Amino acid sequence: MKRLEAVNYAKSRLSGLRDCKAEAEWLVALVIKGKRSDIYTDKELSSEEQKMFLFALNEREKGVPLAYIFHSAEFYGIEFEVNNSVLIPRPETEELVSLALKHIGIHESVLDMGTGSGAIAIAVAKNSSARVTAVDISKEAIKIAKHNAVTNNAKVEFIISDLFEKLDGRKFDYIISNPPYIDKKEYDELDKLVKDNEPKLALYGGEDGLYYYRKIVEEAPKYLNRGGKIFFEIGYNQADAVSKFLEKDFYDIKVQKDLEGQERIVYASLKDRR
Numbered sequence: 205m206k207r208l209e210a211v212n213y214a215k216s217r218l219s220g221l222r223d224c225k226a227e228a229e230w231l232v233a234l235v236i237k238g239k240r241s242d243i244y245t246d247k248e249l250s251s252e253e254q255k256m257f258l259f260a261l262n263e264r265e266k267g268v269p270l271a272y273i274f275h276s277a278e279f280y281g282i283e284f285e286v287n288n289s290v291l292i293p294r295p296e297t298e299e300l301v302s303l304a305l306k307h308i309g310i311h312e313s314v315l316d317m318g319t320g321s322g323a324i325a326i327a328v329a330k331n332s333s334a335r336v337t338a339v340d341i342s343k344e345a346i347k348i349a350k351h352n353a354v355t356n357n358a359k360v361e362f363i364i365s366d367l368f369e370k371l372d373g374r375k376f377d378y379i380i381s382n383p384p385y386i387d388k389k390e391y392d393e394l395d396k397l398v399k400d401n402e403p404k405l406a407l408y409g410g411e412d413g414l415y416y417y418r419k420i421v422e423e424a425p426k427y428l429n430r431g432g433k434i435f436f437e438i439g440y441n442q443a444d445a446v447s448k449f450l451e452k453d454f455y456d457i458k459v460q461k462d463l464e465g466q467e468r469i470v471y472a473s474l475k476d477r478r
């Protein structure tokens with residue numbers, strides 16, 4: 205079977221999916237360990253590739269996301285290796301990166317709190333001149349994030365730390381965070397596929413889902429430069445609560461909806477306390 209035939213065949217089998225063309229192209233690209241542009245040739249799939257192609261197609265047809273099948277995910281046009289120590293970077297988080305990049309100026313400093321696969325930190329490092337630091341409590345996550353920085357040629361400083369614990373005396377112009385934000389009820393009802401493939405540490409935000417926002421907002425002023433800004437990804441019903449937390453030390457608190465119309469980002473500027 206030729207690469208292009210494989211794409212067309214996958215497209216027909218995956219026709220029930222929202223973007224079956226992109227899914228089929230991405231699936232074949234992952235099978236041949238190449239880029240999406242590499243599929244548009246007359247080349248035959250090797251017998252190994254053909255076996256993998258059929259296996260992956262069956263899995264995808266059953267609903268398993270490509271990221272779980274291939275341990276690979278595309279985020280902000282960048283390829284990331286993922287495993288079950290990290291959250292698969294989500295398209296919603298690309299909007300957080302886009303918004304932050306509109307604010308980040310030349311040679312400013314950025315902290316990605318709870319970096320996971322390194323998605324936010326690496327996307328910011330590759331698309332700005334910022335000095336980027338990324339923190340995670342998980343040793344395994346930092347290992348994979350470091351690997352992703354190397355394979356993507358991104359300069360990021362990685363630190364294993366429980367929130368700000370290892371950042372004493374450090375200050376940043378921006379803190380960006382997509383912390384765990386699923387509450388207990390939602391976590392209990394979560395799809396088995398997600399629970400089996402992604403770590404609870406990356407998903408569960410405590411009984412009310414707001415634990416990390418409270419902690420980060422409380423400590424952030426100590427770690428931000430004057431005029432610093434904070435950007436959070438939030439769950440669909442968390443904008444009011446997170447905005448309330450921010451009121452004490454931040455102003456110009458804004459909420460942005462995602463492409464689906466759900467409140468998805470809260471961002472704000474540090475109050476000046478001269």
Ligand SMILES: C[S@@+](CC[C@H](N)C(=O)[O-])C[C@H]1O[C@@H](n2cnc3c(N)ncnc32)[C@H](O)[C@@H]1O
Pocket residue numbers: 290291292293294297317318319320321322323324339340341342345365366367382383384385405406407
């Ligand atoms: C929702 S995931 C986000 C991962 C990545 N930033 C992304 O957007 O795809 C949250 C991350 O926070 C990390 N985390 C959980 N508790 C933490 C803590 N106390 N200190 C630092 N990181 C923590 C988890 O290990 C996980 O990688």
